[in-house]
Amino acid sequence: MLQDILGEQLMLNRQMFTNFQELIYITCGIALADNKRTMLSVRLLKRLRALNFDSYEEYFEHIQTESNFADELQSLLNVVTTNKTDFYREKHHFQLLAETIIPELRSNHLISSTDNLRVWSAGCSSGEEPYTLAMVLSDAMGAKTGSFEILATDISTKVLQEAMSAVYCEECVAPIPEEQKKKYLLRGTGNQKGFYKIAPEIRKHVKFGHLNFVAENYRIPEKMHVVFCRNVLIYFDTHSRDEIVRKLCNQLVPHGYLFIGHSETLDPQEYQLERLLPTVYRRKC
Numbered sequence: 001m002l003q004d005i006l007g008e009q010l011m012l013n014r015q016m017f018t019n020f021q022e023l024i025y026i027t028c029g030i031a032l033a034d035n036k037r038t039m040l041s042v043r044l045l046k047r048l049r050a051l052n053f054d055s056y057e058e059y060f061e062h063i064q065t066e067s068n069f070a071d072e073l074q075s076l077l078n079v080v081t082t083n084k085t086d087f088y089r090e091k092h093h094f095q096l097l098a099e100t101i102i103p104e105l106r107s108n109h110l111i112s113s114t115d116n117l118r119v120w121s122a123g124c125s126s127g128e129e130p131y132t133l134a135m136v137l138s139d140a141m142g143a144k145t146g147s148f149e150i151l152a153t154d155i156s157t158k159v160l161q162e163a164m165s166a167v168y169c170e171e172c173v174a175p176i177p178e179e180q181k182k183k184y185l186l187r188g189t190g191n192q193k194g195f196y197k198i199a200p201e202i203r204k205h206v207k208f209g210h211l212n213f214v215a216e217n218y219r220i221p222e223k224m225h226v227v228f229c230r231n232v233l234i235y236f237d238t239h240s241r242d243e244i245v246r247k248l249c250n251q252l253v254p255h256g257y258l259f260i261g262h263s264e265t266l267d268p269q270e271y272q273l274e275r276l277l278p279t280v281y282r283r284k285c
């Protein structure tokens with residue numbers, strides 16, 4: 001068991017676990033259950049080692065010092081967030097977007113040759129989701145039917161940096177269909193052999209930004225036609241989830257679409273939404 005390997009002296013004691021649990025909850029809304037003590041200990045050890053601290057107490061004191069707070073809090077969030085993602089994750093969502101939703105948005109005149117489609121990948125992790133969206137939309141939208149813009153945001157600056165570098169290993173790009181690989185990936189050579197870079201024609205559609213869902217005053221100027229917020233809500237408690245979903249819905253145009261992850265659910269009536277599929281919703285008005 002990980003707990004045995006870690007050894008008692010490397011485990012957060014209960015009080016320290018509670019301290020970090022509260023700090024994480026207040027700053028980013030992530031609610032760590034009591035059974036996550038080992039997981040949090042392992043993740044925080046990275047910071048202890050990087051800063052040469054011998055104990056979690058020393059680290060907790062360090063992070064609370066005013067001059068260290070902002071920078072170290074970000075480093076803490078970078079190790080605490082779970083960033084698992086994949087290209088073409090929950091593939092049926094992309095198919096639905098290309099085959100059903102784009103034609104619907106067009107026939108309702110929500111997008112046109114002059115009005116770009118706007119999509120938000122909210123909680124984009126290392127970029128696989130927004131780049132998948134860009135590949136799918138490039139194929140689905142011909143030049144005469146207008147273009148599209150993707151806003152991709154995350155709270156972790158570590159994954160945002162990876163996303164902006166747009167470089168992925170062979171195993172990471174495996175879920176991308178061969179045809180799209182040929183069109184949209186640049187194969188690395190020399191010391192980049194075995195790595196692939198997303199082509200500029202795909203990258204140009206995606207803008208990355210740092211955004212904390214529970215920050216009181218985050219503002220995105222433009223309303224979105226489609227929001228992907230998948231495999232994010234599971235990390236929050238009912239209170240924060242409600243606040244986050246309300247803000248996501250406010251960011252949608254009337255009749256815009258919200259996608260959530262396969263293990264997530266929400267009550268559509270609470271948010272003026274209609275459920276199209278268990279994980280796909282449309283704003284009523």
Ligand SMILES: C[S@@+](CC[C@H](N)C(=O)[O-])C[C@H]1O[C@@H](n2cnc3c(N)ncnc32)[C@H](O)[C@@H]1O
Nearest residue numbers: 028081083084085123125155156212213230231
């Ligand atoms: C498991 S990943 C999901 C990635 C992608 N949406 C997918 O489904 O493959 C969840 C992401 O949510 C981000 N996240 C967690 N809390 C957040 C918050 N308060 N504000 C913004 N992003 C957050 C994490 O950093 C992480 O990259």
